[in-house]
Amino acid sequence: MSQQNRVLTTQNGAPISDDQNSLSAGERGPLLLQDWHLIEKLAHFNRERIPERIVHAKGTGVYGTFTLTRDMSDYTIADHFNGVGKQTETFVRFSTVGGEMGSADAERDPRGFGLRFYTERGNHDIVGNNTPTFFLRDGIKFPDFIHTQKRNPQTNLKDPHAMWDFWALNPEAMHQVTVLMSDRGIPANYRQMHGYGSHTFSFWNAEGERFWVKFHFKTKQGIANLTAEQADILKGIDPDSSQRDMVAAITDGNFPKWAVKVQIMPEADANTYKLNPFDLTKVWPHADYPLIEIGELELNRLPQNYFAEVEQVALAPSNLVPGVGASPDKMLQARLFAYADAQRYRIGANYNQLPVNCPHATTANHHQRGGAMAGTQCPFSGSQTGGDASRNYGPNSYDGLQDQAQFAEPPLRLDGEANRYSRYDQDDFSQAGDLYRLLPEDEKARLVANIVSTLSVVSEATQNKMVEHFSAADSDYGQRVKEALKG
Ligand code: NDP
Numbered sequence: 188m189s190q191q192n193r194v195l196t197t198q199n200g201a202p203i204s205d206d207q208n209s210l211s212a213g214e215r216g217p218l219l220l221q222d223w224h225l226i227e228k229l230a231h232f233n234r235e236r237i238p239e240r241i242v243h244a245k246g247t248g249v250y251g252t253f254t255l256t257r258d259m260s261d262y263t264i265a266d267h268f269n270g271v272g273k274q275t276e277t278f279v280r281f282s283t284v285g286g287e288m289g290s291a292d293a294e295r296d297p298r299g300f301g302l303r304f305y306t307e308r309g310n311h312d313i314v315g316n317n318t319p320t321f322f323l324r325d326g327i328k329f330p331d332f333i334h335t336q337k338r339n340p341q342t343n344l345k346d347p348h349a350m351w352d353f354w355a356l357n358p359e360a361m362h363q364v365t366v367l368m369s370d371r372g373i374p375a376n377y378r379q380m381h382g383y384g385s386h387t388f389s390f391w392n393a394e395g396e397r398f399w400v401k402f403h404f405k406t407k408q409g410i411a412n413l414t415a416e417q418a419d420i421l422k423g424i425d426p427d428s429s430q431r432d433m434v435a436a437i438t439d440g441n442f443p444k445w446a447v448k449v450q451i452m453p454e455a456d457a458n459t460y461k462l463n464p465f466d467l468t469k470v471w472p473h474a475d476y477p478l479i480e481i482g483e484l485e486l487n488r489l490p491q492n493y494f495a496e497v498e499q500v501a502l503a504p505s506n507l508v509p510g511v512g513a514s515p516d517k518m519l520q521a522r523l524f525a526y527a528d529a530q531r532y533r534i535g536a537n538y539n540q541l542p543v544n545c546p547h548a549t550t551a552n553h554h555q556r557g558g559a560m561a562g563t564q565c566p567f568s569g570s571q572t573g574g575d576a577s578r579n580y581g582p583n584s585y586d587g588l589q590d591q592a593q594f595a596e597p598p599l600r601l602d603g604e605a606n607r608y609s610r611y612d613q614d615d616f617s618q619a620g621d622l623y624r625l626l627p628e629d630e631k632a633r634l635v636a637n638i639v640s641t642l643s644v645v646s647e648a649t650q651n652k653m654v655e656h657f658s659a660a661d662s663d664y665g666q667r668v669k670e671a672l673k674g
């Protein structure tokens with residue numbers, strides 16, 4: 188470290204003569220307002236938090252590398268999926284969903300798996316979970332659902348009555364409830380679990396052909412879960428167990444890896460396939476759309492400043508790049524709005540200029556110059572690389588910034604009447620049953636015990652409704668829950 192780097196300074200860079208003793212009027216006297224170094228310390232301290240994320244508040248972030256092992260140019264023009272051997276910098280934030288920033292990692296809860304690729308044509312985020320499905324198929328229900336997962340607004344306690352009441356009245360949750368209550372409902376850590384893009388996205392290629400696509404990230408560390416009893420003990424001993432596990436792994440050079448796979452459906456198949464491929468409560472069975480391995484994700488570098496990089500990372504399903512698009516999935520459509528909106532509130536209008544959010548592998552050139560904490564380039568320092576600093580409107584005759592028509596998404600045909608379609612897919616149960624039937628006997632027993640551990644405290648009417656749903660998935664499943672509730 189150079190001599191200059193050892194100099195303790197104030198924020199304006201002035202050397203500090205004494206950082207341990209405040210300026211007082213006499214040895215025992217009161218403090219002086221002119222001690223602006225003290226005031227800077229106290230005032231900054233008061234501002235060292237931003238609102239925590241409304242969901243997924245507790246998390247762990249790591250940088251890494253995605254290596255493409257199969258050229259995907261037949262399907263997409265996206266640069267990170269073109270050219271075998273192509274490497275792209277990534278950032279992943281893992282999280283739990285319902286707990287606050289200080290909550291325990293070993294809760295029974297889905298795990299967030301939010302992945303960013305810093306591609307040469309901008310940042311591409313896949314903000315998924317460790318589950319291939321979700322509780323809902325329409326984003327209009329998301330705030331209500333999350334209210335049942337968070338604290339009761341009156342008692343400020345977690346509330347199993349609200350949780351089971353909501354699931355009883357929303358049977359489309361059955362598949363995901365089964366995943367959540369199964370062994371995989373409490374991953375042992377973030378390395379030993381799969382990740383899924385969960386939604387259906389789209390790829391398009393240079394010929395303008397569109398494909399529907401699902402992303403899968405299969406752990407190479409092997410799956411490891413905790414039983415409810417193990418988790419209860421661990422939550423007390425080490426609430427930060429998953430964070431600690433990841434920091435230790437990366438520090439030891441034991442870099443975790445995931446095989447990156449996709450399922451691909453030609454655009455026209457969506458009209459005739461037996462399932463609605465845009466329904467987030469369902470998977471595409473592998474027998475119909477097999478997994479195609481396309482690369483490897485390795486995580487290998489810890490952030491330097493947790494707050495700057497992990498707390499302020501702004502992952503968003505709307506961060507898409509040419510060659511990768513959205514789909515008509517109603518949940519995804521709601522999410523395309525929600526994330527950037529949350530981040531403008533949580534971080535500020537210019538959150539994309541922060542180093543972790545800035546498109547590292549390219550430059551951002553646009554006409555949005557104002558707002559809190561605006562810099563002139565992303566990240567903050569220097570001047571905008573493209574364009575003319577004096578032009579903040581477009582088109583203009585000076586800065587040369589131009590639309591890139593070659594990256595236009597192919598047109599998507601849309602049909603139908605504008606309406607609120609309440610039950611566009613009646614089958615809430617088959618895939619929950621498929622999952623139940625593939626579980627080994629001991630896991631079925633633990634699934635039922637996990638369900639009953641909280642279902643047993645709610646009203647009989649809600650219990651009966653849930654037994655009906657479990658029975659609709661699989662009669663043995665329903666029967667066992669019913670028996671266990673009597674027990
Ligand atoms: P497959 O038999 O081809 O696939 C079953 C899938 O289930 C595999 O991905 C497997 O993952 C996963 N799995 C295995 N054991 C468990 C477990 N104990 N808990 C949770 N998941 C497990 O069947 P289908 O594709 O027809 O799907 C059948 C059911 O499998 C679905 O209803 C769904 O619940 C579940 N599933 C399906 C996925 C898909 O994308 N098709 C993805 C994940 C789950 P692994 O090889 O890693 O053990």
Ligand code: HEM
Nearest residue numbers: 240243280299300301315316321326329385521522525529
């Ligand atoms: C975080 C909304 C469904 C995965 C968030 C945040 C919001 C949000 C507002 C906080 C963002 C921030 O402040 O940075 C919604 C809405 C949904 C929805 C409205 C439904 C319509 C889903 C689904 C998944 C998911 C289906 C997974 C498949 C995540 C993850 C994070 C997150 C992983 C944390 C991102 C990070 O690590 O920073 N969600 N969500 N969400 N959501 Fe969702």
